[in-house]
Amino acid sequence: MLTNTVNAPALAFLAALATPAFAQRAAYFTFGSSALVTESLDPLLSPGTTSSHVHSVIGGSAFSSSMDFGSTQSSRCTSVDIIADKSNYWMPNLYFHKNGQFTRVPEVSPKHKVYYKFGKGDGSPDLERSEFPQGFRMMAGNSNLRSDDGSMGTPGNQLNWQCHGPGGQRATGFPSGFTSCNSQYIGGLAATMRFPSCWNGQDFNKDAPMAHMSYPTNRDGLAGCPAPFNKARFPEIMIEYWLDTKPFDGQYGANEVPWVLSNGDPTGYGFHMDFLNGWQPGVLAKAMKTCDAGNTGLGLDEPQCFGAGSIQSGTQKDACTIAPSVNEDIGATNPLNALPGCNPIQPGPGLATKPANCAVNGKVADPTSVTAPVASNPATTTAPSDPVTTTAPADPVTTAPSDPAPSGTSDPSGQSPASVNSKSGVWKAAGCFRDALNPRSLGQQPEWWGAKITSSNCVAHCDSIGAKYAGTENGGQCFCGNQLNKSASVPGKCTAKCSGDDSEICGGPALLSIYSLDGTVALSKRTHQRHSRHFKGVL
Numbered sequence: 001m002l003t004n005t006v007n008a009p010a011l012a013f014l015a016a017l018a019t020p021a022f023a024q025r026a027a028y029f030t031f032g033s034s035a036l037v038t039e040s041l042d043p044l045l046s047p048g049t050t051s052s053h054v055h056s057v058i059g060g061s062a063f064s065s066s067m068d069f070g071s072t073q074s075s076r077c078t079s080v081d082i083i084a085d086k087s088n089y090w091m092p093n094l095y096f097h098k099n100g101q102f103t104r105v106p107e108v109s110p111k112h113k114v115y116y117k118f119g120k121g122d123g124s125p126d127l128e129r130s131e132f133p134q135g136f137r138m139m140a141g142n143s144n145l146r147s148d149d150g151s152m153g154t155p156g157n158q159l160n161w162q163c164h165g166p167g168g169q170r171a172t173g174f175p176s177g178f179t180s181c182n183s184q185y186i187g188g189l190a191a192t193m194r195f196p197s198c199w200n201g202q203d204f205n206k207d208a209p210m211a212h213m214s215y216p217t218n219r220d221g222l223a224g225c226p227a228p229f230n231k232a233r234f235p236e237i238m239i240e241y242w243l244d245t246k247p248f249d250g251q252y253g254a255n256e257v258p259w260v261l262s263n264g265d266p267t268g269y270g271f272h273m274d275f276l277n278g279w280q281p282g283v284l285a286k287a288m289k290t291c292d293a294g295n296t297g298l299g300l301d302e303p304q305c306f307g308a309g310s311i312q313s314g315t316q317k318d319a320c321t322i323a324p325s326v327n328e329d330i331g332a333t334n335p336l337n338a339l340p341g342c343n344p345i346q347p348g349p350g351l352a353t354k355p356a357n358c359a360v361n362g363k364v365a366d367p368t369s370v371t372a373p374v375a376s377n378p379a380t381t382t383a384p385s386d387p388v389t390t391t392a393p394a395d396p397v398t399t400a401p402s403d404p405a406p407s408g409t410s411d412p413s414g415q416s417p418a419s420v421n422s423k424s425g426v427w428k429a430a431g432c433f434r435d436a437l438n439p440r441s442l443g444q445q446p447e448w449w450g451a452k453i454t455s456s457n458c459v460a461h462c463d464s465i466g467a468k469y470a471g472t473e474n475g476g477q478c479f480c481g482n483q484l485n486k487s488a489s490v491p492g493k494c495t496a497k498c499s500g501d502d503s504e505i506c507g508g509p510a511l512l513s514i515y516s517l518d519g520t521v522a523l524s525k526r527t528h529q530r531h532s533r534h535f536k537g538v539l
Contacts, residue, residue: 027117027118027119027120027123027124027125027126027288027291027292027294028115028116028117028118028119028292028293028294029115029116029287029291029293029294029300029305030113030114030115030116030293030294031080031081031082031085031113031114031300031311032080032081032111032112032113032114032317033058033059033079033080033081033089033111033112033113033114033317034058034079034111034112034314034317034318034320034321035056035057035058035079035107035111035112035321036057036058036059036060036061036063036079036088036320036321036322037057037063037321037322037323037324038054038055038056038057038093038324038330038332039054039055039057039324039325039326039328039330040052040053040054040055040326040328040330040340040341041055041057041063041064041065041325041326042055042065042090042274043063043064043065043066043067043088043276044137044139044204044206044209044274044276045139045206045209045274046065047065047066047206048065048066049065050065050326050328050341051341052263052341052342052343052354053092053093053143053261053262053263053264053339053340053341053343054092054093054262054328054330054340054341055090055091055092055093055262055274056090056091056092056093056107056112056241057088057089057090058079058080058088058089058090058112059075059078059079059080059085059086059087059088059089059278060072060075060077060078060085060086060087060088060278061075061076061077061078061079061320061322062074062075062076062086062278063075063088063322064325065325067088067276068135069134069135069136069277069278072086072087072088072276072277072278073086073278073280075278077316077319077320078312078317078320079317079318079320079321080114080317081300081311081312081317082300082306082310082311082312083310083311083312084279084280084283084284084306084310085278085279085280085283086278086279086280087275087276087277087278087279088274088275088276088278089112089114089237089239089273089274089275090273090274091191091193091239091241091271091272091273091274092143092261092262092263092265092270092271092272093105093261093262093330094189094243094259094260094261094262095259095260095261095262095331095336095339096245096248096251096258096259097258097259097260097266097345098251098252098258100337101335101336101337102260102331102335102336102337102338102339103247103248103331103335103336104330104331104332105189105243105244105245105248105259106243106244106247107241107242107243107244108187108188108242108243108244108246109242109476109499111241111242112239112240112241112242113239113240113242114237114238114239115236115237115238115239115240116235116236116237116284116288117235117236117237117238118235118236118288119292119294120220120221121218121220124292125288125289125290125292126220126221126233127221127289128220128221128222128233129233129234129235129288130232130233130234130285131234131235131279131281131282131283131284131285131288132234132277132279132284133232133277134277134281135203135277136204136276136277137204137274137275137276137277138195138196138204138209138212138213138274138275139195139209139210139272139273139274139275140158140193140194140195140196140272140273140275141158141159141193141270141271141272141273142210142269142270142272142351143263143265143270143272143352144270144351144352144353145265145267145269145270145348145351145352146265146267146269146270146346146347146348146349146350146351146352147173147267147269147348147349147350148172148173148269152172152269153172158193158194158215159172159191159192159193159194159269159271160172160191160192160193161173161174161175161189161190161191161192161268161271162175162189162190162192163175163178163181163189163245164181164183164187164188164189164190165178165180165181165182165183165187166183171268172268172269173267173268173269174257174259174266174267174268176254176255176256176257177254177255178254179249179250179252179253179254180245180246180249180250181245181246182245182246182249187244187245187246187452188242188243188244188245188246189242189243189245189259190240190241190242190243191240191241191243191268191271192238192239192240192241193238193239193241193271193272193273194215194236194237194238195213195236195237195238195273195275196210196213196214196215196216197213197215197216197225197233197234197235197236197237198213198214198215198216198224198225198226198229198230198232198233198234199212199213199225199229199231199232199233199234200212200213200214200228200229200230200231201231201232213229214226214229216233216236221233235284235288237275239273260339260345262339262340262341262343263343263352264339264343264344264345264346264352265345265346265352266345266347267347267348269348270352283306287305287306290304290305291304291305291306292304293305293509293510298509298510299311299493299508299509299510299511300509314497328340328341342355343355415429415431415432415494415505415513416429416455416503416504416505417429417455417456417504420455420456420459420460420515422459422460422463423460423463423464424463424517425517426517427459427463427470427515427516427517427519428515428516428517428518428519429455429513429514429515429519430469430514430515430516430519430520430521431489431491431513431514431521432489432490432491432492432493432494432507432508432511432512432513432514433471433484433487433488433489433490433511433512433514433521434487434488434490434510434511434512435471435473435487435507435510435511435512436485436486436487439485439486440479441484441485441486441487441512442469442471442479442480442481442483442484442485442487442512442514443471443479443480443481452499452500453472453475453476453477453478453498453499453500453506454472454498454500454501454504454506455470455472455498455504455505455506455513455515456501456504457478457500458470458471458472458478458479458480458506458515459515461478461480462478462480462515465480467480467481467482468481468482468483468516468517469481469482469483469484469514469515469516469521470514470515470516471484471507471512471513471514471515472498472505472506472507472512472513473496473506473507473508473510473511473512473513474496474506474507474508474509474510474511475496475497475498475499475506475507475508476498476499476506477506477507479512483522483524484512484514484521484522484523484524485523485524487512487523488523489521490511493508493511494506494507494508494511494512494513495508496508496509496511
């Protein structure tokens with residue numbers, strides 16, 4: 001049961017549904033997550049027992065087969081950046097299917113990227129938004145879907161799959177037309193899904209999991225929620241789920257679709273996500289009123305957002321894992337002859353059905369096999385009673401290194417590398433600068449972004465296209481341009497480790513690590529930017 005009701009509206013969310021997040025003119029914030037656990041549990045649809053298929057789970061360490069809001073608050077750590085968010089989010093795993101065997105596709109940085117959107121169409125906060133009530137649960141997507149029936153919208157709307165390789169192929173279901181999603185600057189296959197945000201005030205019903213929620217229209221506030229789903233309008237949650245397909249390069253043709261979800265779906269249309277609210281009461285409502293980080297460049301640890309000490313380090317986030325409570329082989333190390341659980345491949349185009357007399361492969365279906373999880377290093381991310389001011393040090397972006405590029409010397413002031421040898425000469429670190437975001441201070445959109453960004457390879461690329469300045473942001477974005485507009489120097493604020501080499505610094509949330517040939521920057525108030533986009537990822 002929901003333990004409270006939503007009375008006063010609290011905030012805002014974005015109506016620009018299919019626009020890339022970095023270009024959206026609306027109030028939103030985003031944060032990263034490490035994986036908490038991978039196992040066959042789903043407390044929404046299979047409470048008290050094992051679920052029908054394997055899920056990747058992020059969030060609070062109290063995740064189990066049967067839980068409520070009180071359970072989330074007992075979490076001793078969380079695998080997301082924001083300590084006050086003890087919610088859980090989960091989605092099906094992806095497998096590579098070839099010659100009758102199934103190999104689990106690993107996740108790749110940024111793994112799970114979570115967006116909370118709460119702006120009006122004009123970009124200002126929508127004050128008719130509410131935080132989620134205690135006990136609130138919801139789903140997005142339909143696990144049984146096997147064809148495009150229109151319910152998932154156009155690509156980039158409710159559901160979007162994209163190969164972040166040279167071709168950038170994207171579709172509502174699995175895309176095709178490529179043999180690799182790897183490239184020099186970015187790689188991976190990613191699913192992006194939006195949750196509904198309009199609520200009719202009723203509890204979640206596992207027999208009709210979407211009955212209490214609806215997607216909004218393009219109108220602001222409660223007026224954008226169709227009756228009877230206008231009891232409350234919540235922030236819109238959008239999640240990117242990043243998968244590393246590089247190990248499978250060369251093993252499939254451009255016309256093949258070798259992927260299958262853990263629920264037996266070879267089409268991608270059956271991708272889905274679940275959410276169980278675990279936000280500390282009052283924290284989200286407060287943040288939505290002033291944390292328009294997407295527009296102003298505010299850091300999540302700023303007073304307008306979650307406050308000093310509210311964001312945990314990447315080390316702390318990565319340390320928050322729990323042991324699987326289901327005895328099963330999910331194919332983490334060796335290929336499987338069948339998907340875990342009772343999940344034969346069902347290609348459709350009709351809805352998938354529950355198999356009859358299906359042998360359970362690789363897991364224990366007995367509910368008594370489900371045990372309570374134990375968090376690792378629980379003391380490192382414990383939040384005190386103050387829902388906004390918490391104890392973890394602020395280091396919101398720390399990602400795993402991958403294929404580092406050559407770097408220069410270390411800079412004692414904290415900017416690293418201090419210099420980069422490039423085609424036109426030695427580029428020098430100019431310092432840390434704010435990114436206005438609306439519009440961008442350096443280039444309207446990133447030249448590239450993803451799993452292999454370093455300040456060194458960003459400089460090399462910007463130099464190759466004749467740009468005057470190179471800037472890296474938030475651990476995994478590269479910008480090029482000839483002017484730095486509507487910005488200001490913020491020495492020492494850039495602390496995000498580069499996703500391609502954690503010995504280098506790549507800005508921070510709405511913060512740019514700037515490089516130029518002479519190590520200086522001429523700030524401009526003009527809004528025009530000259531840039532050449534090498535590759536644009538679509539969120």
